[in-house]
Amino acid sequence: MSNSTETISHDSMSPISANERTMSLFSTFFLWLGSNVVVTTVFTGMLFVPDMTYSTALIVIILGTLLGTIPLILMGNIGTRTGLSTMALARGAFGQRGAVLPTAVNTIVLIGWSWIQAYMGALSLNEAISYLTGYSNINLFTILTEALVVLMAMYGHRVIETTEKFIVSFMVVLVVIVFGYMFITFDVGNLIRMTVMDNPSITVSAAFDIVIATVFSWMLMVSDHNRYCKTEKVGMVGTYLGFSVSTIIAMVLGATVSGFSVLNHITRTYDPTVLIGHFNPVFGFAAALVIFISVLSTNTMVLYSATMSYLAIFKQHHFKKIVLILGVICIFGALLKDWLLTNFQGFLLMIGSLFIPVVAIMLIDYYILKRKHYDASEIISGENKLYWYSNGINYVAYISFIIGAVFAYYFSYVHPISGTTILTFLLTCVVYAGLMKVARKAVVPEENKESEAV
Numbered sequence: 001m002s003n004s005t006e007t008i009s010h011d012s013m014s015p016i017s018a019n020e021r022t023m024s025l026f027s028t029f030f031l032w033l034g035s036n037v038v039v040t041t042v043f044t045g046m047l048f049v050p051d052m053t054y055s056t057a058l059i060v061i062i063l064g065t066l067l068g069t070i071p072l073i074l075m076g077n078i079g080t081r082t083g084l085s086t087m088a089l090a091r092g093a094f095g096q097r098g099a100v101l102p103t104a105v106n107t108i109v110l111i112g113w114s115w116i117q118a119y120m121g122a123l124s125l126n127e128a129i130s131y132l133t134g135y136s137n138i139n140l141f142t143i144l145t146e147a148l149v150v151l152m153a154m155y156g157h158r159v160i161e162t163t164e165k166f167i168v169s170f171m172v173v174l175v176v177i178v179f180g181y182m183f184i185t186f187d188v189g190n191l192i193r194m195t196v197m198d199n200p201s202i203t204v205s206a207a208f209d210i211v212i213a214t215v216f217s218w219m220l221m222v223s224d225h226n227r228y229c230k231t232e233k234v235g236m237v238g239t240y241l242g243f244s245v246s247t248i249i250a251m252v253l254g255a256t257v258s259g260f261s262v263l264n265h266i267t268r269t270y271d272p273t274v275l276i277g278h279f280n281p282v283f284g285f286a287a288a289l290v291i292f293i294s295v296l297s298t299n300t301m302v303l304y305s306a307t308m309s310y311l312a313i314f315k316q317h318h319f320k321k322i323v324l325i326l327g328v329i330c331i332f333g334a335l336l337k338d339w340l341l342t343n344f345q346g347f348l349l350m351i352g353s354l355f356i357p358v359v360a361i362m363l364i365d366y367y368i369l370k371r372k373h374y375d376a377s378e379i380i381s382g383e384n385k386l387y388w389y390s391n392g393i394n395y396v397a398y399i400s401f402i403i404g405a406v407f408a409y410y411f412s413y414v415h416p417i418s419g420t421t422i423l424t425f426l427l428t429c430v431v432y433a434g435l436m437k438v439a440r441k442a443v444v445p446e447e448n449k450e451s452e453a454v
Contacts, residue, residue: 011156011304011319013311015083015376021230027161028229028238034168034297035218036246037175039120039270040113042291044214045254046270048207051200054191054259060204061251064211069244071363071425072215072222073236078366079223080235082376086223086305087312090358092374093365096382097392102358102401103312106220109354110306111326113217114299115333118146121295122334124273128288131273131281142334145292149299150327153307154320157228160300167297174290175249178272181283182260185276191259205418212421215247219359221305250294303327353412356421357404360428361397369436396435404428 023031048057078089087106090099122141130136152163202210222239229235254270261269266278273291277284307322366374378386389395408424411417 011308013085013088013308013315013380015380016227017083018230021228022158023161023226023228023234023238024230025234025238027165028226028234029242030165030168031161031225031301032239032242033246034164034171034294035243035301036214036298037168037171037250037290038117038294038298039124039291040117041214041247041250042254042257042272042294043120043270044210045251045256046258046268047202047210047254048251049255049259050194050197050262051202052196052204052207054194054255056204057207057255058252060207061211061255062248064208065215065244065247065251068212068215069240069247071359072219072243073239074363074367075219075359076222076226076229076239077232077236078362078374079225079227080229080232081372082374082379083227084223084374084376084379085227085308085312086220087309088379089223089366089374090312090362091379091382092370092387093362093394094397095389095392095394096385096387098389098394098397100313103309105354106358107306107309107313109350110221110302110309111330111333114146114149114302114306114330115336117295117299117302118142118149118330118334119336121145121292121299124271124288124291127271127273127277128281128285131277131284139335143331145295146299146327146331146334148296149303149330150323152296152300153303153327154323156319157225157304160304161228163300164297167293171290171293171297174286174293175253177283178276178287178290179253179256181276181280181286182256182272185279186260186264190263191256194259194263203418206416209412209419209421211247211251213356214251215243216355216359216421218243219355220309221301224305224308225301299330303330353405353408353424356408356424357401357428360404360425361400361432364429364433365397365436368433396439397432400428400432400435403431 045057045061048060052060075086078084079086082089087099087103090102094102119142122138122145125141125145126136126138129141152160226235226239229238253272257270257272257275258268261267261275264275266275269275271291272287273284276287303323303326306326307319310322310326311317311319366372375386378384382388404424404427407427408420411420411423
């Protein structure tokens, strides 16, 4: 890095050494607490009520989150052990050249994720400003939201760590205020006794799949951040607690707002700004700040990961410039507006089809086949071709991915069945482990067998 970019040192593909790690248990917890208290996760919670009872929705949200976060922390732990970003780690399983395709797809999906969140955050802010002043300009607030995200992300992970603590602290206070206002103003008993709609579009099993898919949407970002954790225990405990709490809070908020909006004969919504602002513009503005701040927090992490994913393909490019370029793309994409919301549920299922097989392959490759060891320096340089497989591509990983992705697509879209997400994960794990053993591609060089992780 040049002197002009010292503030973003270490934001590169190089492994983060132990003495460069900056994230304690406290900072890891706060980073992940701020990760998923975000508008898209709130929107996901809305999908469940009144398609099922409020209490059933809570059970699905809690169990799905607690279960889905287990593979999340295992993926993050690989980043902590090796000091590598997520898509650099993909080279270990897919090969030096083979990792390019999943990395490119990951970059595109993260950009799309940023589009949706920027627009939905701006939508809440626009509603609040409109309630208070009568002024409305969704395009302006969309650009403002994403511009602030770019400003935070371009200075690298250490700045993200610092700002997240303040942002999340403020957001938690506002979340308490929003929940408090709703439970004081509206009848909680009616919400609990609320009957299920006549023709629900989402079943309990489908809702469980959506919760798991939401967690999996973070799988290919987690190592980008957890490679900065000081120890494995810090990374795993901080991530599990922070991410679980944030996801449960966000989805429960969405389910609660949806239920109360229907009970009060307001158009069904995920947005507490709309519900609360209808009765009290001041508290509605507080709700809008929750959504807006959550978007800043999460989208900064997403844009950072999109940049790291891009650099995994084009490592000669500069971090700061790529953040700016991707940020501009995200601003224009967010202006697609309602098209994003219309296709959001399909977007989540698409993430499940594409990401779950990739995650399964990477976890099996590292923890089972490679015996918890990757040569981090070799993954970056490729000099000794330890992860070269056949012409730089692990075709077994690709075959396993295709089988998993086709299975996920067929049983999600063509002939839906219960538990598709978990079944896809388990199927891909078994297929990849079996095919790799048959193909004898899982042999670890003798000199590395007893090595500790980098």
